[in-house]
Amino acid sequence: MIEADGLTKRYGPKTAVEQLSFQVRPGVVTGFLGPNGSGKSTTMRMVLGLDAPTSGTVTIGGYPYRELPNAARKVGALLDAKAVHGGRSARNHLLSMARLAGLPRQRVDEVLEIVGLSEVADRRSGGFSLGMGQRLGIATALLGDPEVLLFDEPVNGLDPEGIHWVRTLMRRLASEGRTVFVSSHLMSEMALTADHLVVIGQGRLLADMSVREFIDRHSAGFVRVRTPDGAGEQRDRLAKVLADAGAGTEAEQDGALKVTGVTPARISNLAHEHSIRLYELSPHQASLEEAYMRLTQGAVEYRSGMPSADPYDMAPGRGGESEG
Numbered sequence: 023m024i025e026a027d028g029l030t031k032r033y034g035p036k037t038a039v040e041q042l043s044f045q046v047r048p049g050v051v052t053g054f055l056g057p058n059g060s061g062k063s064t065t066m067r068m069v070l071g072l073d074a075p076t077s078g079t080v081t082i083g084g085y086p087y088r089e090l091p092n093a094a095r096k097v098g099a100l101l102d103a104k105a106v107h108g109g110r111s112a113r114n115h116l117l118s119m120a121r122l123a124g125l126p127r128q129r130v131d132e133v134l135e136i137v138g139l140s141e142v143a144d145r146r147s148g149g150f151s152l153g154m155g156q157r158l159g160i161a162t163a164l165l166g167d168p169e170v171l172l173f174d175e176p177v178n179g180l181d182p183e184g185i186h187w188v189r190t191l192m193r194r195l196a197s198e199g200r201t202v203f204v205s206s207h208l209m210s211e212m213a214l215t216a217d218h219l220v221v222i223g224q225g226r227l228l229a230d231m232s233v234r235e236f237i238d239r240h241s242a243g244f245v246r247v248r249t250p251d252g253a254g255e256q257r258d259r260l261a262k263v264l265a266d267a268g269a270g271t272e273a274e275q276d277g278a279l280k281v282t283g284v285t286p287a288r289i290s291n292l293a294h295e296h297s298i299r300l301y302e303l304s305p306h307q308a309s310l311e312e313a314y315m316r317l318t319q320g321a322v323e324y325r326s327g328m329p330s331a332d333p334y335d336m337a338p339g340r341g342g343e344s345e346g
């Protein structure tokens with residue numbers, strides 16, 4: 023188990039990580055999500071003792087990494103896949119790492135097999151594709167057969183087959199009872215890989231819950247309705263009827279009405295009771311990616327400044343609220 027308690031890291035005036043407390047449990051994949059620059063790598067470096075916290079603590083199995091007995095066999099990490107010395111073969115790279123950690127040579131062949139690099143093991147890793155480099159980084163992390171694994175953006179730059187492979191591997195490692203902590207800035211990817219999510223924005227904790235709970239809580243659906251007159255009197259009347267019935271309504275620029283909090287059937291009944299004709303009544307499920315964008319909005323360091331082109335964007339302040 024990894025446990026962070028009030029973890030804080032400042033670089034001069036810049037606070038990269040602020041009062042972060044969370045636990046990463048064994049047996050499940052925990053996704054560590056946050057926009058670029060939100061502090062994921064900094065946190066992972068502190069977990070691994072590569073950076074010292076300004077305040078707070080982070081431990082693995084109760085010990086700070088640097089005090090962990092036999093750390094090389096307990097913890098494996100992929101931080102920067104490009105860090106491998108390109109002049110060496112994959113096998114030689116792994117052999118030297120194994121020697122440093124006091125691991126048997128035969129383990130190198132095992133991990134090469136696990137990551138599917140056995141056939142190219144004697145080629146210079148400098149000529150490896152991005153995907154092969156990631157696999158080599160993962161092989162390095164797996165060398166000590168560790169109980170605790172950290173992967174920083176392991177699918178970055180991988181093709182769909184590679185992404186699928188990483189996802190399957192993470193899940194397998196967790197099913198073996200290991201603690202698997204994997205960072206990503208992509209919600210869609212984490213929703214498919216992780217069981218649990220720790221979400222941060224600008225170094226602060228935004229959510230710590232199961233993927234299922236996150237979906238239930240954040241990806242609420244809505245219904246789009248349209249009256250024959252677009253943004254006219256009928257639509258305004260319908261908006262009022264719906265608001266009186268407890269629904270949330272939001273007028274859209276193209277004349278439709280975005281309705282939350284009531285079922286399509288109830289909307290249809292209410293419209294019928296008030297003799298309002300509907301030209302559209304379509305249920306929508308806001309995607310998890312949108313929910314994530316909303317959650318981390320305002321917690322993103324650099325923004326394009328462009329308004330969202332997403333017609334389903336439900337961020338507050340976009341598209342005028344209906345008068346009801």
Ligand SMILES: Nc1ncnc2c1ncn2[C@@H]1O[C@H](COP(=O)(O)OP(=O)(O)OP(=O)(O)O)[C@@H](O)[C@H]1O
Nearest residue numbers: 033036038056057058059060061062063064065207
């Ligand atoms: N050594 C450093 N000195 C100064 N600032 C730093 C240092 N390392 C990180 N930062 C800053 O801390 C913040 C968090 O960076 P970090 O790399 O941890 O984020 P991240 O979530 O991993 O982002 P990315 O996905 O882009 O790697 C950023 O604003 C970054 O510029």
